[in-house]
Amino acid sequence: MTQKVSLTRYLVEQQRVDGLIPAQLRLLLEVVARACKRISFAVNKGELGDVMGAAETQNVQGEVQKKLDIIANEVLIEANEWGGHLAAMASEEMEGIYVVPNRYPQGEYLLLFDPLDGSSNIDVNVSIGTIFSVLKKPDDHPGVQEADFLQAGAKQVAAGYCIYGPQTTLVLTVGDGVAMFTLDREQGSFVLTQENLRVPEDTKEFAINMSNMRHWDAPVKRYIDECLAGKDGPRGKDFNMRWIASMVADVHRILMRGGVFMYPWDKREPEKPGKLRLMYEANPMSWLVEQAGGAATNGKERILDIEPTKLHQRVSVILGSKNEVERVTGYHAEK
Numbered sequence: 001m002t003q004k005v006s007l008t009r010y011l012v013e014q015q016r017v018d019g020l021i022p023a024q025l026r027l028l029l030e031v032v033a034r035a036c037k038r039i040s041f042a043v044n045k046g047e048l049g050d051v052m053g054a055a056e057t058q059n060v061q062g063e064v065q066k067k068l069d070i071i072a073n074e075v076l077i078e079a080n081e082w083g084g085h086l087a088a089m090a091s092e093e094m095e096g097i098y099v100v101p102n103r104y105p106q107g108e109y110l111l112l113f114d115p116l117d118g119s120s121n122i123d124v125n126v127s128i129g130t131i132f133s134v135l136k137k138p139d140d141h142p143g144v145q146e147a148d149f150l151q152a153g154a155k156q157v158a159a160g161y162c163i164y165g166p167q168t169t170l171v172l173t174v175g176d177g178v179a180m181f182t183l184d185r186e187q188g189s190f191v192l193t194q195e196n197l198r199v200p201e202d203t204k205e206f207a208i209n210m211s212n213m214r215h216w217d218a219p220v221k222r223y224i225d226e227c228l229a230g231k232d233g234p235r236g237k238d239f240n241m242r243w244i245a246s247m248v249a250d251v252h253r254i255l256m257r258g259g260v261f262m263y264p265w266d267k268r269e270p271e272k273p274g275k276l277r278l279m280y281e282a283n284p285m286s287w288l289v290e291q292a293g294g295a296a297t298n299g300k301e302r303i304l305d306i307e308p309t310k311l312h313q314r315v316s317v318i319l320g321s322k323n324e325v326e327r328v329t330g331y332h333a334e335k
């Protein structure tokens, strides 16, 4: 019988054999996975638990919070604050950073997360997820402040997401490719189910919210028009479209079978660079996609090279199969 490899064993081996991750980072990732397990169980309860519907609050982005947004945020904080591996956390659901309280030891890592991505899908039983990114706190000063989080995505030391869909699946990179773990509910543990995920360089599938078409910039419109023209158009092939409205689910599909995902800048709110957030949505997803052989840009530059200036900064996102991302980015350059 082939032995199953648990997430714990995988991380221990990454630490021991490859020396890729220090013990504190291994602990951190185990704790994040444990929190995701708890969130998965809460998500699964649905109408049977007090988890559905809107809360009476708004987050820093002015969006109405769902009960599960708040629950997931609390679960992640409670799980991570006492272990001694973190200095502070930042979340889509909190305006400022959350510094680990004095009663616990402070570690050297910073954790950022979107506790529940795809919130509009919670109440309709469609896949949602948790996205996370780990940075190292700069060691040139004591204490921790918001500015410590403002590091380019290329500095991440770990990134991943957990998707709560037909299966609960954790997808992770520590800079050595992308590995996937499926939650075994009977055992209560994540089990390694795929290593070295690869995003095919070409694709016939795109993901974009087409209802915003009239607001797009010319290069994005050109790219989609060419896809829509199919076999008889300049691309010479028919394309398929998918849009789940959970970035986690759209990116997961791309990691599994390729495709291109776009949430570009548009004219609805021209002062905003895009809808998605750089630090805890675009950066971790871009690193995962790059680690799997894909690409990610904002139309002009590699997302991982963007130097952030604000914790909740937004960004235009084009990611997925390399040749398609390069094509859309090329159209922006031509413009």
Ligand code: AHM
Residues within 6 Å of the ligand: 063, 092, 114, 116, 117, 118, 119, 120, 209, 245, 246, 247, 248, 263
């Ligand atoms: P959220 O973090 O508040 O859930 O918002 C992010 C989500 C992404 O998961 C998804 O790609 C996008 O918003 C969908 O936006 P739209 O409803 O405009 O299609």
Ligand code: MG
Residues within 6 Å of the ligand: 092, 114, 116, 117, 118, 247, 281
């Ligand atoms: Mg989100």
